[in-house]
Amino acid sequence: MEIRKAVIPVAGLGTRLLPATKSMPKEMLAVGRKPVVQYVVEEMEACGLKDILFVTGRSKRTIEDHFDFNSELYSNLVGTGKRDLLESLSFENMEATFFYVRQAQPKGLGHAIMQARDFVGNEDFVVALGDSIICEDGKRLLETMLEAKKERNAEAVIAVQAVPWEEVHHYGIVKPLSGQSGAVVDLASIIEKPSKNEAPSNLAVAARYIFSPLIFDMLERTLTDKRGELQVTDAIESLIRQGKRVCVVVMQGKQKRYDIGNYLSYYKAFIDFAMSDPDYGQDLRHYVEKALQGE
Numbered sequence: 001m002e003i004r005k006a007v008i009p010v011a012g013l014g015t016r017l018l019p020a021t022k023s024m025p026k027e028m029l030a031v032g033r034k035p036v037v038q039y040v041v042e043e044m045e046a047c048g049l050k051d052i053l054f055v056t057g058r059s060k061r062t063i064e065d066h067f068d069f070n071s072e073l074y075s076n077l078v079g080t081g082k083r084d085l086l087e088s089l090s091f092e093n094m095e096a097t098f099f100y101v102r103q104a105q106p107k108g109l110g111h112a113i114m115q116a117r118d119f120v121g122n123e124d125f126v127v128a129l130g131d132s133i134i135c136e137d138g139k140r141l142l143e144t145m146l147e148a149k150k151e152r153n154a155e156a157v158i159a160v161q162a163v164p165w166e167e168v169h170h171y172g173i174v175k176p177l178s179g180q181s182g183a184v185v186d187l188a189s190i191i192e193k194p195s196k197n198e199a200p201s202n203l204a205v206a207a208r209y210i211f212s213p214l215i216f217d218m219l220e221r222t223l224t225d226k227r228g229e230l231q232v233t234d235a236i237e238s239l240i241r242q243g244k245r246v247c248v249v250v251m252q253g254k255q256k257r258y259d260i261g262n263y264l265s266y267y268k269a270f271i272d273f274a275m276s277d278p279d280y281g282q283d284l285r286h287y288v289e290k291a292l293q294g295e
C-alpha cells in the first residue's frame with residue numbers, strides 16, 4: 001500500500017527563537033518568501049503524501065490559517081487584477097487535506113507522534129519535523145526513503161546527515177550495522193543527544209522519518225527521559241532491540257537541511273533562500289558583497 005499520510009509536529013515552544021516566537025510559531029517564520037512549514041508541506045505533497053496531520057500547540061493557529069483558502073484576499077486580488085500575487089497563493093489549491101490535533105503539553109517528540117495514532121491507524125506514515133527544510137538537487141531524500149521502506153521492508157527508515165563531531169550532542173545519533181556502507185544502511189543502535197565521547201558515529205537524525213504503526217506500541221512502553229520527555233529515538237532503539245529492521249538513508253552531498261531552531265541557523269537559511277530569489281537574489285548578492293567589503 002502506498003504511503004499517503006504525513007505527520008508534521010509543530011507544537012514546540014520555539015524558546016531559542018524568542019522574542020520572535022512569543023506569539024508566532026517558529027514554523028511560520030519566513031525563509032525567503034515562504035514560511036518554513038510551507039516548504040515542508042510542499043515536500044510532502046511532491047512525494048504523494050496527501051493526508052497531512054499537524055500536531056499543534058497553543059499559539060499555533062496561524063499555521064491553520066496559512067493553509068486555509070482566504071476568500072476575501074482572493075476576491076481582492078482578482079478584483080485588482082494582481083495575477084502574480086494570486087499565483088503566489090497557488091499552494092492553497094494543492095491536493096492535500098489538512099488535519100490538526102493538539103499536543104496539550106510539550107512532552108517531547110515521541111509524545112507528539114503519539115497524538116497521531118488515531119489518524120495513522122494501521123498504515124505506514126511519514127514524520128517530518130515542521131521546523132526543518134530539506135533542500136535537494138535531483139532526487140528527493142523522501143523519495144529515496146519511501147523506496148527503501150518498500151525494498152527493505154523495514155519498520156522504520158530515518159534520514160541522517162553527517163555533522164561535525166562537536167555538534168553530535170544536539171541530535172539523535174545512529175550506529176550502522178558493521179560492514180555496511182552506502183546511501184542506505186541498516187542500524188545496530190541509536191542514541192538521543194550523546195556526548196562526543198559516547199557517540200557511536202557522527203551520523204545525525206535529520207528531521208524525516210518513516211514508520212510502521214508498530215512505533216506506537218514501542219512509544220507506549222517507552223519511559224520518559226530525565227526532562228520528562230518521551231523520545232522517539234528511544235522507541236526506535238526498542239524496535240532494533242526486538243530484532244526489527246530499521247534503516248537509515250544518508251543525505252548526499254547536494255542535499256541540505258536547514259533546521260530553523262536557533263537564530264544562527266535561521267539567519268543562514270534566510271540568506272541562502274533570499275540570495276536565490278528570482279527577482280532580488282542578484283541584487284542582494286551585490287549588496288552583501290559590498291557590505292562585506294565594508295562599503
Ligand code: G1P
Nearest residue numbers: 109170171172204205206207233
Ligand atoms: C529532534 C530529535 C533528534 C533529531 C532532531 C533533528 O530533536 O529528538 O533525534 O536529531 O530532532 O531531526 P530536537 O531538535 O527536537 O531537540
